[in-house]
Amino acid sequence: MAKIKDLHARSVFLLVHMEYSFNAIEKKWQERWKADQVYKVYNNSTKPKCYVLDMFPYPSGTGLHVGHPLGYIASDIFARYKRLKGYNVLHPMGYDAFGLPAEQFAIDHGIHPATSTKQNIKNFREQLDRIGFSFDWSRQINTAEPSYYKWTQWIFLQLFNSWFDRVENKAKHIGELISSFEKQGSSGIHSYHANNSFSSSEWKSYSEKQQQDILMEYRLAYCGFGEVNWCEALGTVLANDEVINGFSERGGFPVVKKKLRQWYLRITEYADRLLAGLEKVEFSEAMKEMQSNWIGKSYGAELDFAFEREPSKKLRVYTTRPDTIFGVDFMVIAPEHELLTDLTTPAQKREVETYITYVKSRSERERIAEKKISGCFTGSYVLNPFNSRKIPVWISEYVLAGYGTGAIMAVPCGDERDFKFAQQYKIPITNIIGSHFHGEEANPTKDALLENSDFLDGISMRDAMSLVIEKLESIGIGNKRVNYKMRDAAFSRQRYWGEPFPIIWKNGIAYPLDEKDLPLELPKVDSYKPGPDGEGPLANLPDWTSKHLETNTMPGYAGSSWYFLRYMDPNNSETFCSRTASAYWGQVDLYIGGTEHAVGHLLYSRMWTKFLFDLDLIGFDEPYRKLVNQGMIQGSSRFVYRIEIKGSDKMEALAKQKPVFISAGLKNKKLSELQSSIKNILIESWGEEASEVEIISISGLHVDVSLVDGMELDIPAFKKWRSDYSNASFVLENDKYICGSEVEKMSKSKFNTVNPTELVERYGADTFRMYEMFLGPVEQSKPWDTKGIEGVHRFLRKLWRLFFDEIKGRVWTSETATADERKVIHKAIKKLDEDTDRFSFNTAVSALMITVNELGELKCHKKEVLEKLLILLAPYAPHISEELWHEIGNEYTILDAPYPKYDEKFLIESEKLYPIAINGKTRTELNISLDASQQQVEEMVLADETVRKWLNGVTPKKIIYVRNKMINLVV
């Protein structure tokens, strides 16, 4: 019985192997890899370690589209490649499961975010599994699970219980600060908050509340007040992108700024280390630039301008250009500036108030982005400290309260924005840079010699900077100052679906929860509606509020700031990640994700890592050694163009029932030209009365990309797509309906998404993986186009035919390879090795295609060559490689195969055809042996008939050999 079964299996096997049945092969290997746990990794090995990480996804309800796997495929290729190269590779995956969309979904549909998230994760996982990734799923994490966020809360408590010692430039336990206050009061080196000055005995005499208020100014996680987008009508706080032009995206209700109690992370204390750390990591220069611009370190000075009316009062400004002090023609303060009421004169009061109301409705982005300038005079003047010149004080939205001192000295001849402001409000401009300023536009030069500048006249601006600062310091009205554009990170949300804060409030004091009470689980709620006064939904729970627990929750980036550590030790219930685990795996060797995280997630996780390092909880202070940013795959949307008409009610109703669409090539003609040519079609469709209607416009509508072949609309399918299009008629060009197209972000609502699972079913995971890589460089954004996928599929079938013939069956042999065949495969090994290492996966795929073509031309079916080829291919197309690897007689997984080494000796040529150029223009070619000396080559070149003719007796000035590619004679 057993034998019969076996025979049967064998015949099926042979039959199957005539052609490349990718579906069966991929299913078989995915099951076997899972059963054999081939991707499970252990925290110890004699091999070197390599940690390859993807930015984990937010499991959105719309599932995976072809853009998601791009980075995952790239990292999977790299992880498999490293494993083949003999590394112990950690390649995990998980979910960043807290987030606003799930909460909005809950509000709209009443489904608990945990439920919808769980479902979404299931979908993601099913889709991911089809692509054949080498993730170690036993290490999967989910930031929304209590076993995970217990440690997010725990790290938060460490931040809460820490302060930053600016002398040692590191975080320390708050207890050290307290004992310093007890011993020497605020005179200790640790006091850097100017408004706190107390002695040791004063400290001891303070109430607990007073002491805690002071400590709050030092904690790395602290509570304060901050402005949020408040929508009264919705009773909730809105994200910036939920606000459009001062109105809520949903409902269109007015949105204003409101101050609410907020948690913050004191990331500004790490500004210098975040900046310095960039030098130790392999991020792209662009990424480093974005981060350092965000941190925005600048050197300058703070100085006081006394009020004209009340010289004891001062307006303090921050400037990076103290040298321009005599060019100050006006001051601008932020609308939120605390001295605004003092500065506003009764005459200007009404105007200032109107302006403030206007600014309140504006988002910060709008305030700095808008081209038009707005502002308002306060009525007051301050005095230039050096020459007592009267300077008017203005308010403008482009000055932000949070940066510097919230007030600037405006120098219109040197600053573009100040210049435009002066022009708009007709403020006279002082020129301090002579001929560098023409009155047409500002000139921010630092090279001019100063004029109209009192004691600075004739001095260069660069030298003047330090002179002014010295003088300011000596007369005590200012000082040198380093400033950062970066602000402390807002760390709370008035939302439900996030980590609860392990904080209890008593008498206005925030007390940390005991560690043993973690996790503080997110309670179930009946309603996701906001709580009273803009608080989060947790404020609606009597059970929660009666315990005085914090009602804010943590933001999306909390869990993602440290997740890379949890993968190292995912099931540890004693600690967030054991020291042995983090010591073994260390930094992430390769991190892949989009640039959109440049200044958010990446900075936060770098800060958390530095913090954990300071507390000696991990042994490294940069999380990611190397970062690669994958580009975004955009959707290529298709449009149909509907004719919009004006006419009788009957006609307008018909226009809805029987819409008429016009082909893209015709839509740009003038409406008047169209009237006559389209009328016939309208009459045909709607009856005689249609001759009366007027065509008023043509509107473009998204159409599902699956209904369009290239640009041509599949009309029957389109009619079936939506019931209201079933009676549609079409104005064609050349008997075809041609759609319009546009490249946009991939999204369900634009009908331009492509589902990877469908492609995997049609062409196989291997084809899909290789095609995504073949599409272009991983780093580059590009629109998705399914058309080319056939070419990659053809390549895999060609590869298959090197092993099996449709009629003859097995064709691979154990014969010894020829020199030509060896040359082909060694060329491939060299190229693949280089390309995979430098992340040039698109050219690597091309090289594989060329190799298979060349082997096909040579009719090479030799195992010796083919098995090397399979290993090269394995990271890219794991299923087919594994199948064929076993077919040629290997028992173990291809991932444990030794990666082939190329041998120069198979590639060496004895002579080469060199182009010979004169002044860069190629004139002829010469065969030159590779071991010829430079002099021999020169003699040969100069002796050549054609070259001599061209040189026409002239001796070349020099002869340049260009990287083994050409020889150029410069005359």
Next chain:
RNA sequence: ACCCUGGUGGCGGAACAGGUAGACGCGCAGGACUUAAAAUCCUGUCUGCAGAAAUGCGGGUACGGGUUCGAUUCCCGUCUGGGGUACCA
């Protein structure tokens, strides 16, 4: 508005340190095999001019300048697509 990044055939892209621009693939055109289709294979495919042809000469990497013997690559300016701008992830 500011910061970052891209722009090369009909299309995706290649050219890795400034050195023969258009590899590889798609599409298209023609051909072979087939009763036919599918599949497969072969040939051509930036462009203008000349030529029966092999081929030759010129132009060409968004646009305008510059540096260089030589520029898709470096520099300056302009136009334009994409990402980010602090509560989307």
